Amino acid sequence: MYKQGDAEPILQLSGVHTHIGEYHILQGVDLVVPRGGLSVLLGRNGAGKTTTLRTIMGMWHASAGRIQFDGRDITAAATPDIAQASIAYVPESMAVFSALTVRENLYLAARNGPLDTQRLEWIFGFFPALRKFWNYPAGLLSGGQKQMVAIARAIVEPRKLLLVDEPTKGLAPAIINNLIDAFRELKETETTILLVEQNFNFVKKLGDTVSVMDDGRVVHAGPMSDLVEDRELQQRLLGLSLDSHQ
């Protein structure tokens, strides 16, 4: 768990509960995202990971608890204000405009003025496919390439925090390797990343810290290296068999 004395985290959820209609989905989530680097939120299907991201973004409102971002209480803030406070969100559905070109998708995502060409070159550096398909409708791209467009849209302007929901879902292993390289580059920048995943093999190479959710709560938090080294903990928390990955 987060230790007293560490630098102030960029994001902290304390005892967060979320109800969706009659369902009590988040049941006291305590989550700490340290400033800088890449944090991972793991957990089985239905553990509450997406609901946690949506609650951070104000798409569902917490019924109890507190969410602090960059020294500010955002628990009751509206989604546009949270986005304006410099959190970008890439949902599982990727939010790419299929009928628009890659170029138009990126231009539309720039809210604070025209696209910065230097930043665009920097994005092309780790997503070269975007340069290649710049004038193609995004709907024609592969799943992995669409994921790249979605992430590029989220970082087309500098953001303090990037939330990404299951970027590897449905992608072939070769494409996942490209994404690993891209996230390695990204995590060296000023943007802090919180990655929601079920694919442990993907995030174990990327995460600095990891939190694991089950039944609407965070049941484990610590350095990724601790979880990577402890096969029994993996089995207990993630249900991974001891020889399912190397």
Ligand SMILES: Nc1ncnc2c1ncn2[C@@H]1O[C@H](COP(=O)(O)OP(=O)(O)OP(=O)(O)O)[C@@H](O)[C@H]1O
């Ligand atoms: N709109 C909704 N209405 C009712 N229940 C919902 C709604 N959205 C999510 N849930 C329920 O909340 C629980 C947590 O879902 P959530 O999508 O947050 O889990 P998850 O950990 O992201 O899993 P997955 O990887 O399958 O998306 C699940 O039991 C799900 O059925």
